[in-house]
Amino acid sequence: MRYVGFEVYEKSMHPVGSSVVCMARDVDETLIICVSQGGAAESLGFTGQDLGDGRLRVPLTHENACVLRRLFPFTAPVRGLRRGRSFGVGDRLGIATPGHIRVFEHYDVFPVFAQQSIRELNLTGRTYDDVLDAVSFAVFQEGFTQGFGADGDHLKTAQDVEYALSLGFSMITLDCSDYIKPEGTQALSLSPGDKDKYLNKTFTLGEGLSLSFSEKELLHCIGVYADALAFVRDIYTRFFTDARYAADFEISIDETSTPTSPLQHFFVAKELTDAGVSFATLAPRFCGAFQKGIDYRGDLPQFEAEIRVHGVIARHFGYKLSIHSGSDKFSVFPSIGRETRGVFHIKTAGTNWLEAMRVVAQVDPGLYREVHHYARAVFEEASAYYQVTPDLSRIPEVEALTDAEVPGLLDHPDARQLIHISYGLILNKKNPDGSYTFKDRLYRLWKSHEGLYAQALAAHIEKHIRLLGVQKR
Numbered sequence: 418m419r420y421v422g423f424e425v426y427e428k429s430m431h432p433v434g435s436s437v438v439c440m441a442r443d444v445d446e447t448l449i450i451c452v453s454q455g456g457a458a459e460s461l462g463f464t465g466q467d468l469g470d471g472r473l474r475v476p477l478t479h480e481n482a483c484v485l486r487r488l489f490p491f492t493a494p495v496r497g498l499r500r501g502r503s504f505g506v507g508d509r510l511g512i513a514t515p516g517h518i519r520v521f522e523h524y525d526v527f528p529v530f531a532q533q534s535i536r537e538l539n540l541t542g543r544t545y546d547d548v549l550d551a552v553s554f555a556v557f558q559e560g561f562t563q564g565f566g567a568d569g570d571h572l573k574t575a576q577d578v579e580y581a582l583s584l585g586f587s588m589i590t591l592d593c594s595d596y597i598k599p600e601g602t603q604a605l606s607l608s609p610g611d612k613d614k615y616l617n618k619t620f621t622l623g624e625g626l627s628l629s630f631s632e633k634e635l636l637h638c639i640g641v642y643a644d645a646l647a648f649v650r651d652i653y654t655r656f657f658t659d660a661r662y663a664a665d666f667e668i669s670i671d672e673t674s675t676p677t678s679p680l681q682h683f684f685v686a687k688e689l690t691d692a693g694v695s696f697a698t699l700a701p702r703f704c705g706a707f708q709k710g711i712d713y714r715g716d717l718p719q720f721e722a723e724i725r726v727h728g729v730i731a732r733h734f735g736y737k738l739s740i741h742s743g744s745d746k747f748s749v750f751p752s753i754g755r756e757t758r759g760v761f762h763i764k765t766a767g768t769n770w771l772e773a774m775r776v777v778a779q780v781d782p783g784l785y786r787e788v789h790h791y792a793r794a795v796f797e798e799a800s801a802y803y804q805v806t807p808d809l810s811r812i813p814e815v816e817a818l819t820d821a822e823v824p825g826l827l828d829h830p831d832a833r834q835l836i837h838i839s840y841g842l843i844l845n846k847k848n849p850d851g852s853y854t855f856k857d858r859l860y861r862l863w864k865s866h867e868g869l870y871a872q873a874l875a876a877h878i879e880k881h882i883r884l885l886g887v888q889k890r
């Protein structure tokens with residue numbers, strides 16, 4: 418809609434005193450317009466350019482994002498993991514949030530719109546300020562006032578935790594993998610305290626589940642997890658007992674080479690709870706393969722049996738199960754929804770990038786072919802960042818496909834994985850003159866087809882939520 422000489426986003430009109438703040442498009446640029454009713458432009462704290470007639474043109478800088486979050490608290494992240502169900506989507510490119518909002522405004526699921534790992538930041542050349550600012554602007558643009566979270570995902574050091582918290586991130590996912598010893602590691606001996614606590618005992622968890630430890634199993638649990646537990650306790654004491662920070666805490670023990678057994682899950686949860694560590698969610702490593710961007714691969718009945726037990730353990734201690742690499746795991750969503758009794762945290766990350774590439778394939782098959790070629794050429798390098806096993810020989814030759822067939826590649830599991838893992842290399846590829854080979858062209862395309870992208874992404878994420886058993890409200 419037209420307003421004060423600009424094409425503005427209708428849902429972004431927000432009054433502050435006698436002024437109106439809204440988001441507008443000006444050719445290729447999105448910006449904030451601050452309009453004062455009474456003559457001279459009122460800045461409200463924003464830094465911008467006076468356009469006359471009481472209008473201030475406000476660029477989307479970090480400083481202005483901070484002002485926006487102060488003026489409109491709904492644009493700042495809040496804690497929400499303790500409430501019912503939650504879903505982390507992340508916004509790898511900084512353009513996905515409008516599409517995500519189209520889904521979450523209709524479902525009773527707390528969304529975590531900002532959710533990036535340090536690996537993703539490095540591969541996309543972004544910072545946490547940038548990630549959070551993009552989400553704040555999008556939430557304002559779409560008038561989404563229901564609240565959202567921001568997750569410093571898979572953080573491995575105190576320094577990174579502090580970085581995310583200092584920016585106001587509302588959730589920290591602590592990745593313990595550097596401290597988890599390989600399967601088979603055993604403690605040398607058991608302390609009298611450990612023997613007393615765990616041996617010759619049956620732990621009754623309710624719902625028909627009870628667990629007990631043999632001496633060997635206990636030696637094994639301590640051997641594998643003792644250092645990780647010390648790491649969690651240290652981070653908790655440093656950051657989560659401090660009133661300055663108010664964030665949800667997730668324990669991630671999923672990045673291991675072998676699945677987390679129910680006994681190991683119980684041991685970790687009991688040790689942390691007994692040490693007074695309070696956390697909202699815990700991510701075990703499940704059986705089977707949760708590879709990025711494709712459906713579950715593994716033994717479905719076994720998965721169902723194990724998630725049932727993991728669910729009981731989580732309920733016993735009072736936290737939620739967190740399921741990582743959740744994108745496209747359509748065959749296991751019904752059992753996840755059922756066995757968690759609809760109380761879960763799911764994370765997807767790269768699927769918003771894949772949907773963005775689907776839009777490229779639809780709108781500009783030629784550009785998609787170029788990107789696809791490049792992804793194939795750098796596959797070896799890209800596969801160093803992610804654990805995936807695509808078979809490139811199964812991917813149809815992109816040159817042999819008609820324009821109309823090109824988007825179909827984004828439904829092909831091997832092609833999805835190929836594109837999924839190469840995002841960093843694709844975005845960072847430069848020409849000899851130093852300009853980006855793909856990045857600027859891709860962002861221009863996404864900007865001029867933002868409605869199409871929002872629609873594609875919303876449909877894709879909605880499919881996840883419905884299969885998890887959540888009803889539209």
Ligand SMILES: [Zn+2]
Nearest residue numbers: 669671672741
């Ligand atoms: Zn994970």
